[in-house]
Amino acid sequence: MGTTLETSAAAGAKKNTNENPLGDKKVTVLFVLGGPGSGKGTQCANIVQHFGFTHLSAGDLLRAEILSGSENGTMIQNMIKEGKIVPSEVTIKLLQIAMAENENDKFLIDGFPRNEENRAAFEKVTNIEPEFVLFFDCSEEEMERRLLNRNQGREDDNIDTIRKRFKVFVESSLPVIEHYESRGKVRKIDAGKPVGEVFESVKGIFSSFPAKNTREDGLS
Numbered sequence: 001m002g003t004t005l006e007t008s009a010a011a012g013a014k015k016n017t018n019e020n021p022l023g024d025k026k027v028t029v030l031f032v033l034g035g036p037g038s039g040k041g042t043q044c045a046n047i048v049q050h051f052g053f054t055h056l057s058a059g060d061l062l063r064a065e066i067l068s069g070s071e072n073g074t075m076i077q078n079m080i081k082e083g084k085i086v087p088s089e090v091t092i093k094l095l096q097i098a099m100a101e102n103e104n105d106k107f108l109i110d111g112f113p114r115n116e117e118n119r120a121a122f123e124k125v126t127n128i129e130p131e132f133v134l135f136f137d138c139s140e141e142e143m144e145r146r147l148l149n150r151n152q153g154r155e156d157d158n159i160d161t162i163r164k165r166f167k168v169f170v171e172s173s174l175p176v177i178e179h180y181e182s183r184g185k186v187r188k189i190d191a192g193k194p195v196g197e198v199f200e201s202v203k204g205i206f207s208s209f210p211a212k213n214t215r216e217d218g219l220s
């Protein structure tokens with residue numbers, strides 16, 4: 001089954017058709033949103049270890065697409081340098097393929113949807129509604145401090161791009177959170193606290209999901 005999906009996904013991406021790479025696969029999706037540097041990736045890693053989700057960072061998928069030499073690579077790189085939002089069809093196709101190629105059926109989609117157009121396009125193309133939306137709420141002051149100390153060599157972790165990313169978050173991404181808030185789907189977390197304390201709040205929200213055996217991974 002993995003091979004069939006992979007082949008169909010790769011072919012769909014190449015032809016850029018409207019084919020749905022997920023086919024009949026049923027998935028549980030949670031969106032993980034919050035400002036740049038609010039700690040989404042850090043907490044997703046904990047959730048993966050603890051609750052068995054697969055983490056799909058939209059930003060990581062786009063960065064991998066740049067490195068793959070894809071025809072969209074230069075466009076994506078320029079958008080990221082400016083903190084702008086990559087066209088929905090590009091990001092959605094990458095997310096669909098990643099979900100189709102993975103055997104898991106529970107996904108944390110981190111950093112997407114970034115604007116209302118992303119959100120509406122994802123729902124229309126995939127017919128997937130998130131179970132809920134984790135919102136990591138953090139002050140700009142703290143996020144800026146974290147990003148400037150991140151040291152991962154990211155081209156967008158410089159003060160000019162960081163300020164642009166904050167503006168895009170407020171103007172384009174907060175309306176997505178408001179959309180889901182009005183539907184009772186937002187689980188807001190105070191992300192300004194230390195990592196361990198933030199994860200304690202996350203665990204409370206995941207209480208309805210079965211925990212993996214955590215004795216080996218050191219998490220309790």
Ligand SMILES: Nc1ncnc2c1ncn2[C@@H]1O[C@H](COP(=O)(O)OP(=O)(O)OP(=O)(O)O)[C@@H](O)[C@H]1O
Nearest residue numbers: 035036037038039040041042146150193194195198
């Ligand atoms: N609660 C926390 N307290 C202090 N530092 C943190 C906390 N959470 C994450 N960090 C650190 O802040 C930086 C940004 O965290 P992370 O990459 O998880 O954020 P993000 O929301 O995924 O960012 P982006 O949207 O830019 O990818 C990292 O260096 C991480 O180690």
Ligand SMILES: O=c1ccn([C@@H]2O[C@H](COP(=O)(O)O)[C@@H](O)[C@H]2O)c(=O)[nH]1
Nearest residue numbers: 058059079080083084085086091111112
């Ligand atoms: O859905 C998405 C996700 C990301 N981008 C672009 O990538 C950068 C970095 O994203 P991170 O989530 O911080 O890794 C972001 O500023 C956008 O330029 C996107 O366009 N669409």
